[in-house]
Each structure stands twice: as structure tokens, then as C-alpha cells.
Amino acid sequence: MNLSLIDLIVFLAYVVGIISFGASFYFKKRVSIDYITGGGRLPAWALGMSIFATYVSSISFLALPGIAYQSNWNGFVFSLSIPFAAFIAVRYFVPLYRKLQSPSAYAYLENRFGLWARVYASTCYLLTQLARMGAIMYLLALPMNALFGWSIPLIIVATGLGVVIYAMLGGIEAVVWTDVVQGILLILGALTCFILIVWEMPGGCLQIYEIAQEQNKLSLGSFSLDWSQNTFWVILVYGLFINLQNFGVDQSYIQRYLGAKTASEAKKLTWLGSLLYVPVSLLFFMIGTALFAFYQQFPENLPLELQTIENADKVFPYFIVSTLPKGLTGLMIAAIFAAGMSTISTSINSSATVILEDHVKKYLFPNLPKASDFKVLYVSSFMMGIGSILIGLAFNGVSSALDAWWALASIFSGGILGLFLLGVLTQSKSNIPAIIGVILGLLLIAWISLEELFITYGLPVLELHKNLAIVLGTMTVFFVGFVLGWMVNRMKSF
Template sequence: MRSLPTLDLTVIVLYLGAMLLVGWYFSRKNKNAEQFTKASGKIPGWAIGISIYATFLSSNTFLGVPGKTFGGNWSAFVFSISMPFAAWIASKYFVPFYRNTGEISAYTHLEHRFGAWARTYAVVCFLLTQLARMGSIFFGVALTLQALTGYSMKMIILCMGICIIIYTVLGGIEAVIWTEVGQGIVKTFGAFLILYLIIINMPGGVSKITAIGLHDQKFGLGSFAINFQEPTFWVVLLYGFFINLNNFGMDQNYVQRYHTASSSKQAVKSIWLCVVLYVPVSLLFCIIGSALYAFYQVHPELTEAIRHQAAAEHLPANATASQIANLAANLSPADYGDKIMPNFMITKIPAGLVGLIISAILSAAMSTISSGMNASATVFSVDIYKRYFKPGINEKQTLWLLHTATVVAGVAGVAAGIAMIGVKSVLDVWWQLSGIFAGGMLGLFLLGMISRQTRNHEALVATIVGILVILWMTLSVLLPEQYATFRNQLHQNMIIVVGTLTIFLVGVILTKLRQKQNPIATVNHQNPVEKHIY
């Protein structure tokens, strides 16, 4: 740990001040709910595309991908390989669908299709997903800043949370988007700067990094064996496809941006711009992880210090030096990968540049968290409060509700981040939680769009079955040893894949059985509103 030099602190303070000024600038425009949630549909497609890219490029990518690559290989990049396939489906079907509905919420249409329960279920899944996302990002950034500054992780999370809440409440979605445009540029520059600093500090440069990486198999994409019990290439590819399909098709963070565009064409352009930017940059972070691995192979004294730090954090405070040393000796690179980037910043990055890179990490966190706060406030206001409590509130009351809900979402995210302190891998935690919460609503959404004859009760039964499957896959690991046979044998990344397919296939099978038993009743049962939407 060390205290940051004045120059670095000045850079960070100036960055945070600039973010608050952006929020204040756009606060003058936020006179109604439409401006706060849609920016009146006047944002150009290129800005939305960079904004979506910045949301994808969270601190989970900035810190988690290099850490995971350090401990393994480039399997995290397989997630990005799946993105173009999901983007094609989204641009062809999802964007026109949401633009035609005209609904700001991604979940309102589910009530028209299956009833109020479907809409509420999807909203709950989304809010839980956002809670997990914000919490993991707060934790990941605090992990880095604690190593750099010596301040407690709780204090870092609280201070960062306050700043993000203020500028998000002030500026609304327009401030979020334009801030993310700047943040996307800062993050990308920060990534290239880190790679450059690794290379110039590495004896032998690029050739040495390549030699070590090839020797220790750090450039692979994972096993190509047909094995769904391990994080093979196919498991990560399937996980990435379903998560990205959920992001582009069901995640309010992205759906809300489709409505800020001036046309469907601009919204589609924004998706493809995001893909074009994110895929190569995600590869860049894998390269950074491999480069860090090589760097620490030639600096074993630095690695030893990190291993002891990680071991000390896994043991009680009264652990002896020998206990810490014994545990440190048994740790693998995967056990301390998340600590590598902060350590490199402490030891090898000069004053001034540390502040710039911390600003890049903060921007990676702030863009995703602010987007999550705004989206969470929107769906809570539209799908819960106005749906069940006070549907007839005026514009002034709606705007006050959005501000209040944004603050509540931010506080909940801060609490989740504090609760995650001590987890092993921030990226693994995020991948697992997002798979659990997203699988159900994606399956229900696809059932509603593809199986046009599926009715309310069939969708409800399918969703209940899907939830039970997801819970079993998630919690069966806790079963006692004598019941080990009943544990889920698939890798945790398969939860969203199996959960989504379960809901969809059970719904389709129930629909076919009903049609077979009562063929006369197979006429399209949708009401005029459903026909208009679907």
C-alpha cells in the first residue's frame, strides 16, 4: 500500500469533478420524465454505440479479464466471439420490436402477452441482475484502489457511490450517454497505456512475452472437447451467446438506449458499432493479462509478495507467519489474479500516469453503474410503482419518483459491493450471478416472441419449472456428500443456457400438447393489443 502522489490525486479529483459538471450541465434539460429516460429521442447512433460499448467495458472487463487471463488463458475472449451472433439477432428482431412498441420499459409487453405476473417476474430478475452487476463493479474497483491508496474498501465504495449517484440523478440518461462517450475513450486509452508500460518494463519486450506465453499456453481459447462440466470453449461460447442475447434483447440498460435514438436505423448502427469496438478491445485485455503473466514470471519476488497478501486475506487476522507462508505456497495464479493489475500499478507505473489509469478504471465503473441506476429507476417507476400503486401521477411527481428510485438503486448497489468484499474472482462472481438471474427472463421473452400460440398458464408453468431448474443447478452444490449424485454436474456458466432452454422448451411442449388435445382451439387467441405488439 502507498499514498498516491499529489499529481495522481489531482488527476482523479479533476476527473470526478468533470463527471459531476456533466451531470449538472444536463440537469437543466431534465424537466420531464421523457427527457430523463429517453433524452427525447435525439441522441445520434454513434454516441449510443460508444455508450453501449462503454457499458460492456465495465471494470469487470478492465480488471477481471486480465486477472482471469493471468490465472488461465484467453477463454474470456470467447465470450466476445459470441457477440456478433447475438447482435445480428438483436438488430433484425429486437430493435424493430421495441421501437414499434413505443414502451420505455423492456418488460411492459410481457404483461400484454402473458399477464402481470410475467412483467413483474422479469422486472425482479432485471433488478437482481443490476444489483449483482453494480456490486461486483464496486468491489472490483475498491480492490484496486485499496492497494493503491491504503484506504478501506468500504470507504472507497461509499465515496465512489456518492459521486455516481449525484451525477446520475442530475443528468438522466442523456448525461449517462454523453459521459459514457468520454469514458469509453478514456478506458480504451488507459488499456493501451497499461500494455505499453508492461512492454517497456519487460526485459526482452514483446518477444519475451510471446515466448513465455507460448511455453505456458497462455494464448489458448480453452479446451475444444465436448465437455459441459468444465469451462471449455463451447461452454463459454454458449454462455456468451445467451448473455449477450439477454443484454441486447432484455436488458433495460440497452433497450432504453434504443429509444434515445432518432430512428430504428440509428439504433441498429449503435449495436454494430458496439460490437466493432468491444471485440478487439476485449482481446486487448486478454493480451494485457498474458503480458502481466510473463512480467511476473521474470519478477518472482513480486509474485511472492502478492501470494502472501492473498494468503493473509484468506486466513484469520491472528494467523501466524508460517500459516500464511504454507497457504501462499499452495496458491495457484488463478487464486490471486485479481491482485496483479493493482500490484503492477503500484510498482511500475510512474506518478501522474497512475492517476490517469485510475481515472480509466473509475470511468469503467461509473459508466456501467450509472447506466444500471438509471435503468433500474426506470423499470421500478414504470413497471412497479405506476403499475401497482399510483398509475395517474403527473410529470413532476414522475420525475421526483425517478430521482428517488435512482438514489435507492445506487445505495443498494453500494451495499452489494460491500457485501462482496472478500470474494475470490470478481469476474467469476459476476458471470455466475448474471447467469442465474438472466436465464429466466430470457427464456420467457423468447417463448413469447417465437411460440405465438403459447398461453398464460403454459408460460407460467414453464417459468416455474425453469426457476426450479435454475435453483437446483445453483444450490445443489450445497447438498451433503451422501447426496452428491443429485448435484448439478454442469459448469456454472451453463445455468443461463439450461434455464433459458427449459422455459422455452417446456412452454412449447405444453402448447403442442394442448393443441393436440383440443385442435379446434388452436386459433390465435391474442387480443388486438397483443397482435399490434407481436
Template structure:
């Protein structure tokens, strides 16, 4: 490692080994599939809440949010503001529903409600969402560690991936939850340390940061006009509400945790604890972005270095090339926002603390990836293997399938991360992919839960129309210029909003027409 001092390397290695040992410790309890997926319902609500918070606060937040705030403003914070309403609906309707069914999979009920196709469709959407998320997080962590170590992004993904696979496979959901408790604390501590270190480097401290932020409109949450074409406040708020409703109500990562609690009250407590921690902590990362903007504005020579690096990577040419300098001069802050945090870490964080910060970013990645791997393996085993291949699977055989599926999901997730190398904005890519895959799943679930009289045929019609709308909104930019009027005029974050409402409304219209 060419940049990291020995002390920082030691801190990171100790952290990685500790996470693996947690998996080894909990492996003694994983004697059945129920232990692997539910921890036999013995996890306290406060630990589940911190675990859910840690899953929300991924490396996409740790790296992508400061990059967004640096390149723009606090518009993306509207996502966090949508969480309380989604959590209220989850604790009032979703948590009691899942606890009453007793099914560890979030999608088993869809088959009972609409048939096999509905369950399969939701499972495919979920698995695609998880692979996109795991891939984006692998990419985000490798982006930072490459700047620190000089190693290739592929090698970094493979090494971190192996560690995550080991403790997730060995420890099951109990290891995932308890490691996430530690990781959640570590991430929060890391954010506070970074803010302190940046403010310390700004001569006027917070006063300068506030003055620059006000002058540059950095604290804006976006226009309050009802503009659904650009990233207005309402677009991000609606996107956040539907995504968070999907997270709390349909995402196996969260639904599975409801079953690890001892009772429904503890499960509800975990949801609210997650919200009350996540909303203020997510704000810290917007503060970091604004602090970094002020610092680099006051140090233009450092900013030029980052621009040259970004231009060099875009063109695939050496930094010394004249074309790189020409491109660098035209770049806007939004074009290199994701590179700001890694650069600051390399050059401005002192030895010892750097190892702690890198461990915090690693924890942000590892918590979300391990959670996604465990949830995906559970869904594969319950909804695919035991549904289509081996209905009479013994408990020990199911446990073996869970182990194998966990490894496979981890490997495919790494491949997805490698495929993302070269993207411009980590957060934008993740938000777009999650909106595409999650929209149809949430709409179908709400149709089944709310519209009691909707039948299988209503659900099929609604889903087909919804999928067509989602595909059109996603790919209409490919329509030739002379037919531009056929393109989707709305912002990409509206895909999940429109897709969800289309399935729900069309399904209900079909029901009403059928009953006339």
C-alpha cells in the first residue's frame, strides 16, 4: 500500500479480522435454517433498529451524499425527510401483517393473494435491486480505497468481498445484526471526525462554511415549485417516500429483521429507532459536503488536482496530456463530487484517524452488503429453491442452500460492482436502478394489501401496464430526436412513483370495470 501508513493498515486489518471472528462466534448457533434467517426471534428491538439504520447508511451515503452536496446542494436530504411517514405506515400496517403471517419471506403472501407469478415477479425485482445495490456499494468502497492504496478497484472488491462472504455465511442474520450495531456506531463516529477535521482546516471555521454555503445556495433543498421534470424538492420527497415505503414494507432486508424481534412491539420500536437516528445522521453527510466545498474553494490548487484526475479518468489519458487539461477546465463540481472525499482522506486526515475513517467506510459497505447477501439468500431458498425445486427440503439441506446462495450473491454483486467502474455519480446510479426495479414490486404489494377485492386478473393487467410504463420511462431517451415528443418528460426519480401508482390504479380500474 503506497499511501497508507503502517498504523492505519493495522487498524483496518484488525477491523476486518474482528468482523470475520464475529461470524465464527455466531456460527456455533447456526444449526438450522431458522437460526440462519431469524436468529430464533431473540434479538432486542434496539439492536435491530441500529442494524436497520446501518443498512440504510451504506457507503453510497458515506461517499455519494457528500459528493452530491459538494456538486450541488442539500436537495437529496428531502429523501430523509420522507422517512417518518413511511415508517408510520410500516409500523401501523406492514409490521403487524408480516408478524401475523409468520413467513420469513416478504413475498410468500403474494402467491397466496394473486398466484405463483406474483411471487416470482416480486422475487426477481428484489434480487435485481439487491444486485444493483451490492454492486454500487462495492464500486463506492473500491473508489475510495483505490485513492488510498493505489491497488486496482477489482482487487479491492475481491478482498473486501471475501471477508464479507466469510462472516455472513458463517454467522447468519445474527452475525449480520450484531456486526451492524458496531458498524452503525463506527460510521456515525467517522462522520463526526471528518466534520471536525474539515472545519479545523477552514480558517474561519463554521462561520466561513455558513457564509459560503449561503452565498452559493448550498443549503437549498431544491425548488418548491411543482416541477417534476427536474430534481425539485417534491421529486426527491416523493421518490424517498416510495423507496422508503418499499424498504419498510417489501424489502426482505427489513422484513426479515421484523421476525428476529421477540414480539411486534420490539419490531415497531426498531423501525422508529432507525428513523430517529438516520434522519439527523444523514444530515451530517450533507454538512460534510458543504464543509468540503468551502475548504476546496479556499484551496484552488488542490481542486485543480482533483479536476485533472477526473478528466484523466474520463479520457483514459495521462494527466500531463494537453487534452486532459482542456477538459479539466470545463468540469463542474457535479462532475467530480465523488472524488472529493477520497482526496481529502488521502491528504488531510492524520495517521491513526485515517485507519479509523477507512474502517468506518468499510463498515458502511460491509453492513449493507452482508445484509443484502443474507436477505437474497433467504429469498432464493424460500421462494425459488423450496418453491420450484425441492418442496420437501430438510432443514439441514435448506441451511446448505442458504450457504451456497450467500456466496453466489456475493460473487455476482462483485461482478456488478466491476461493471460500474467509470460511472460519474454513485448516488444517481443507485437511485435510478432502485427506482426501476422496486416500482413494480411495491405497486403489486399495495394492490394486494389495500384492494381486498382485486383478483389475479386485475393484478396481471395492472402489472403488465405498470411494467410497460416503467420500461418506457426508463428507455424512452433512446427514441430518435425527430420523435422526441414520445420521450419521458419526467425526472428519472419519478419512475418508481409513476410505476407504483400505475399498477395500483390500473388494477383497481380493472376491478371496477369487471364488477360492473
């Protein structure tokens, strides 16, 4: 299929406009702290919208309707865990980082366990962000290639370079304000699509509901205690730990806490960004269910190649291209790209901050003049962007590599969260218990995440769902570190 000239103009105008808008912040007079946190002057509502836009990557925009179309609303349970994580963040994490007043999320770990913890956590964060950005660009390119025949490498390179330009030049202010625009576009675009699907159904919402009920499309999953399956409880616990990781140790979230004018504003933005995602993710699941009902009613409107389970993610983009009016189609394609661009720009900016604060100024060039901060931030942003493009290109046509990268990302992030909780919830300052806890936690995460590799070599495996890797790994880091720390303290007391 081909985009009409009108749609192509709308799409290109949006992309050029958002890049130009973001890059315009380069011309503001700033110091490095403005580039990193906005100087603590950004409004809470804008920062909250930025957190929301970061949540909704292009993966969410395409995958959530695809999940609902293919199966049911089991994936929505992840969103239900967000309010619990947000409550913990507002109660503990936001005050902690506001009090610390360091641009880096990982300065806290150095205060608790020493420089090794800071270097370990920040390095893992950078590796995770590279994997995340590359995966997002690749997964964004797949449906665009399937629908329009656009070159996958070209989409990856063009998307990556476009985001690099404004994220590198504009800093956190460019990221936040472009996120605001893109977040609004995401919401309006999704609402428009849902309304149009309902409009096309002869029986409207009632007919969609009846078809969904008949096919068990509204189920939140099994409530059994089988921890090897995607049950309600597995997704809920997994979602809680992933969101605790986001709020507690993700540099991009911490920068937004510090970007607010006051601690009270920081708490408000956390609630806004997190709670806004819940109804919007519900809207994406409703779109997927509505699409299922629509193509049940009009099966002749869906090509045979898209009627297979493995192509469920492509049904929503196909509906956009084949059904929406001209002009609106181009805007919706722009919304899909906006979802990816907002997440990538956030990762680029936060990664550049980590490189400057946790590596360059900490031990590479500890006496770096303040005037050189910007040079490091610009170069770091550019290098992270280029690195993510190369990883995205490496994913092309190698699906097993994608699974391996996400398994490694789980290993990296699980260790950081466990170490952070050990620091917050215990009093021990001994390094050895923390190091042993991290090593054992990472080994357990690897054991669960790389199950196929273990099976290949005839090694024993745990019959658990992979989503539980970060849960059990984090708990291992915490409990091992806690028990060994308690033992060390008892030995010192004798």
C-alpha cells in the first residue's frame, strides 16, 4: 500500500516540525543543569505528560491493540500495577532524590555502597537504553515496511537521526516539550480511531461488546497460581516490579523529579504521568477488541495474510491506512512515529546525563571545567543515538537476537533495582553482602531469562514464566544482601 500525497505531506510536515521545534531550544541561553533538568523550572503538567509519552512507546501503540485483537485484556493488568508503584514513588522515591540533589540517579548508590555500585548501575543503565532504543526503532520499522514497503534500514536511520538532532541540541527542555505535543497527538489519535471503528459498526458499542463477550476477549487472564503461565497474578507482580524500577532507578524519571519547581510539584507530575497511562492503555486495548469485532463483522475488509495470529500487530496500522480519511491517515502514522520518538529522545538525554555525571566527571576527568560539560553532553547524546541506530540495524531480520537483547536488559535492570531496594530498606553499609547479593540475583535472572539456551545444552531450568525473572532476581539481591549484612553486623558486635 502507498500513502496518498496528502498523507505523505502531513506526515513529513509533522516530523520536520517536531524536529525543528525541539532543536530550537538550542538557541536558549543555558548552563549544563538546564540541559539536564531544565533548571528546576519546568511545569509539573508538562513533566507529567513527558513521563506519559515515554511510557507509550511505538511498541505500546502497536502491540497493545495487537494483544487485545489476538487474545484478551490480560496485558492490561500491567497497567493496573502502576498506581501501586506510583504511590511508593511519591511516598519514598521522590523525596529521596529531591533531597539528594544530584543530577544522577546513581549517586545514591555510591553514597550507600561505594563507587563500584554507581559504576555498575550506570553502566547497566546505558546498556539497557541502547537495547531499548534499538528495539523500538526496529519494531517501529516492521509494520511500516509491511504496509508501505519502506526500507527497514532507512526507517531506522531516518528515525534515529531525526531524534538525535533535537534531543542532542535541545536537551531536557526539548524532550519534555516535544513529548507534550506527541503525548497529545497520541491520545487524540487513539480516540479518533476508536470512535471511527465504533461508527463503522452497525450496532455500535453494544455490538462490539457482544462479540467480545462471546469470544472471551475481555478476560484479564486466569486467576490460578500457576507461575509458569501469563496469569493475572504473574502480570500484576511483574508490572509492580517493572514500574518500581522505572520510578526508583530509571534516570529519565529522576531527571523529571528534579526538573519540577518544588517537591510537591514533583509528586504531582509523578501521579499525572503514571495515572494518565492507565486509561490510555485501556483505550488501546479497547481499540484492539473493537478491531476484532469490526473484522468479524466485515472479514472481507481484511487481507488473508493479516488474518494469521503472528500478524496481529499489523492489523491496527492496516486499519489506519485502509479506512481513515486522507490527511488523518498521515497524522496517525505520525502518531505512531511520535510514540517511538518520545521514548528514544528521553533515553538519549538521560544516557548523556549518566555518561557525564557517573563516568566522565566521576573518574575519567574529575577536574573537567564546567565550560566543557556541554561538549560532553552533545558528544554523548550523538554517540548514544548512533549506537542505538546500529543496534536497530543489527536486529534487522534476526528475531532471536531481539529476544536475547531483552533477556540481557532484564538481567541488567533487575540487579539495579535489587541493589537500590537494599540501600533504601536496610542499614548495612558493607560492600561484600551487596556484591554477593547482586551476583546471585543476576545469576538467577539469567537462569530464568535464558531458558532456551540452558535447554539447548541440556542444563536444568526453572519452570517459571520469564516475566518473573526480574521479580525473583530483585528479591534475591535484596534478601541475600540483607541476611549477609545482618550476619556481618552481628559478627562485628562480638
